[in-house]
Amino acid sequence: MKLTEGFLEGVAAAAVDEGLVDAYYATVATALGKLLVIETPQGVCRIGFEEEDPDALLANVALRVGPRIVRAKGATSEARDALEAYLSGAQNALDLPVDLALAPSTFGRSVLAGLAAVPRGTVTTYASLASSIGRPGAARAVGTALGRNPVPIVIPCHRVVPGGGGVGGYAGGAARKELLLRLEGYPQGPTPSRGS
Amino acid sequence: MGVTIEQKTRKKAQLPPFWSLVEAHGSELLTHARRLAGDDAEDVVQEALLKALRSYPRLAHGEHLRAWLYRVTTTTAFDLGVRARRATALPAPSPGPAQVFADEVAPFEELIEPLSPALKETLELRFVEDLRYEEIGRRLGCNEVAARQRVSSALRALRRRMT
Numbered sequence: 001m002k003l004t005e006g007f008l009e010g011v012a013a014a015a016v017d018e019g020l021v022d023a024y025y026a027t028v029a030t031a032l033g034k035l036l037v038i039e040t041p042q043g044v045c046r047i048g049f050e051e052e053d054p055d056a057l058l059a060n061v062a063l064r065v066g067p068r069i070v071r072a073k074g075a076t077s078e079a080r081d082a083l084e085a086y087l088s089g090a091q092n093a094l095d096l097p098v099d100l101a102l103a104p105s106t107f108g109r110s111v112l113a114g115l116a117a118v119p120r121g122t123v124t125t126y127a128s129l130a131s132s133i134g135r136p137g138a139a140r141a142v143g144t145a146l147g148r149n150p151v152p153i154v155i156p157c158h159r160v161v162p163g164g165g166g167v168g169g170y171a172g173g174a175a176r177k178e179l180l181l182r183l184e185g186y187p188q189g190p191t192p193s194r195g196s
Numbered sequence: 197m198g199v200t201i202e203q204k205t206r207k208k209a210q211l212p213p214f215w216s217l218v219e220a221h222g223s224e225l226l227t228h229a230r231r232l233a234g235d236d237a238e239d240v241v242q243e244a245l246l247k248a249l250r251s252y253p254r255l256a257h258g259e260h261l262r263a264w265l266y267r268v269t270t271t272t273a274f275d276l277g278v279r280a281r282r283a284t285a286l287p288a289p290s291p292g293p294a295q296v297f298a299d300e301v302a303p304f305e306e307l308i309e310p311l312s313p314a315l316k317e318t319l320e321l322r323f324v325e326d327l328r329y330e331e332i333g334r335r336l337g338c339n340e341v342a343a344r345q346r347v348s349s350a351l352r353a354l355r356r357r358m359t
Contacts, residue, residue, distance in 0.1 A: 002226070012215075017245060067211035
């Protein structure tokens with residue numbers, strides 16, 4: 001005897017409606033591959049690429065946010081649809097509430113907050129981002145903090161590139177970073193102006 | 197970027213994401229519920245999972261989670277069986293699986309209902325929330341030894357009522 005998908009979705013929806021959950025998740029197929037989207041009632045707290053182990057991602061959310069985690073397609077549909085539309089090019093804006101519960105430090109949060117000033121279609125450098133948050137010289141630490149961005153794509157850490165040229169590293173791999181920059185209309189072969 | 201936030205923050209054994217339990221044990225819980233409640237099995241499992249979700253963060257440890265889910269499913273089947281019988285108000289219902297079982301063993305909540313609130317709470321902490329004595333003590337504001345004594349005296353009170 002097996003529980004059907006429909007039954008499980010019903011249980012999950014009831015749990016979300018009754019406020020019994022710390023987080024809920026589902027996957028979505030996009031131009032960047034299958035993404036795992038994990039949300040709290042405050043917003044998206046984690047996006048995982050398909051190479052990342054979903055069990056590890058969920059276990060970390062259980063540890064940091066709480067263990068009452070359910071798989072819910074309905075509750076995550078808004079975020080999943082928005083990601084799918086943005087990554088297919090159907091939408092130019094990706095305005096989703098985020099929950100930075102998994103951001104590792106105050107510094108990390110300020111780095112991620114600094115990305116709000118880097119609009120779609122533009123890039124900045126690790127060094128300029130460091131300066132813009134009042135920490136000139138902390139370019140390396142900025143790079144580390146960006147690499148731990150729990151909500152890639154929505155928080156656009158892909159718009160930060162090395163001053164020396166190239167796209168630099170990305171948690172989802174350089175190919176995905178290039179694809180994102182191209183999608184956002186950034187000219188081929190990013191060569192950002194320094195100190196902009 | 198070699199270190200992911202998952203590796204960075206993982207510390208110790210803890211409660212797994214609730215849904216991993218549902219995926220691992222959901223089907224056998226349905227089989228269990230079917231034995232207890234027949235056609236109402238899915239209702240029982242849904243209710244049991246929501247009930248389990250409510251008390252999940254209060255579990256003191258991540259052990260015996262499968263046994264705990266079975267216990268929650270069992271008490272839920274009893275409770276629903278009792279409610280159904282009260283609703284239909286038939287003195288001798290045709291014995292569906294739920295009723296056979298429910299008639300043999302009084303549901304936990306009905307069983308402990310006549311006890312004092314303190315004894316009821318003690319038994320619920322031990323047998324519904326499945327806490328260790330140390331945690332029961334913490335919740336009752338006493339030490340582990342005293343918690344053990346309270347549970348056994350609550351059990352004695354319960355036995356007196358049943359004999």
